Amino acid sequence: DTGVSQDPRHKITKRGQNVTFRCDPISEHNxxxxxxxxxxxxxxxxxxxxxxxxxxxxxxxxxxxxxxxxKGSFSTLEIxxxxxxxxxxxxxxxxxxxxxxxxxxxGTRLTVV
Amino acid sequence: xQQVKQNSPSLSVQEGRISILNCDYTNSMFDYFLWYKxxxxxxxxxxxxxxxxxxxxxxxxxxxxxxxxxxxLSLHIVPSQPGxxxxxxxxxxxQGGSExxxxxxxxxxxxxx
Numbered sequence: 673d674t675g676v677s678q679d680p681r682h683k684i685t686k687r688g689q690n691v692t693f694r695c696d697p698i699s700e701h702n703x704x705x706x707x708x709x710x711x712x713x714x715x716x717x718x719x720x721x722x723x724x725x726x727x728x729x730x731x732x733x734x735x736x737x738x739x740x741x742x743k744g745s746f747s748t749l750e751i752x753x754x755x756x757x758x759x760x761x762x763x764x765x766x767x768x769x770x771x772x773x774x775x776x777x778x779g780t781r782l783t784v785v
Numbered sequence: 786x787q788q789v790k791q792n793s794p795s796l797s798v799q800e801g802r803i804s805i806l807n808c809d810y811t812n813s814m815f816d817y818f819l820w821y822k823x824x825x826x827x828x829x830x831x832x833x834x835x836x837x838x839x840x841x842x843x844x845x846x847x848x849x850x851x852x853x854x855x856x857x858l859s860l861h862i863v864p865s866q867p868g869x870x871x872x873x874x875x876x877x878x879x880q881g882g883s884e885x886x887x888x889x890x891x892x893x894x895x896x897x898x
Binding site: 676678703705707712713714715716717720727728763765767768772773774775776777778779781 | 821874
């Protein structure tokens with residue numbers, strides 16, 4: 673139990689299609705993060721929410737990417753007109769409640785063919 | 786510009802011996818450091834953290850050392866076990882603001898029985 677649930681675990685899509693991922697923190701926290709990890713790299717920050725407000729976006733987040741966190745609970749990340757370079761693992765994280773560190777979900781592995 | 790560097794892509798040790806994983810950082814604003822362990826197809830799992838006001842933090846078999854003047858931290862695992870075989874990521878963040886994590890590229894640890 674990681675404290676963060678991500679759906680789907682795997683997604684294979686054709687180039688040019690739109691995809692949407694969902695992140696559900698098990699316990700509510702006002703902060704929620706999205707990261708992306710590609711082969712041979714560490715996770716890279718994409719965007720950050722404080723409650724429902726998206727407060728910071730990485731330059732990695734092109735205009736084809738959009739993220740939302742309605743009501744400050746679950747979050748969605750949508751990629752429009754997917755490209756092969758979008759193939760990666762997309763990770764969601766929130767701070768632990770009452771503990772140090774951040775808990776990550778198991779991620780969504782996106783493959784664009 | 787890699788702000789968090791893990792210069793050893795891989796490390797192999799014998800079961801029962803000490804594993805030492807190293808991490809260097811360049812951003813003086815970082816003041817909170819974390820180590821994560823990651824298995825393939827899973828999200829990172831939090832191991833241990835350290836604040837810049839400390840130089841050592843222990844949790845069971847895991848100890849993290851921080852040398853602020855050298856901008857260097859290390860993770861010691863003793864005794865190493867085969868189940869410790871995974872990729873280990875060092876991450877850093879400045880406290881305040883988004884507190885987003887900046888990750889190194891990881892070190893793949895193999896513990897041989």
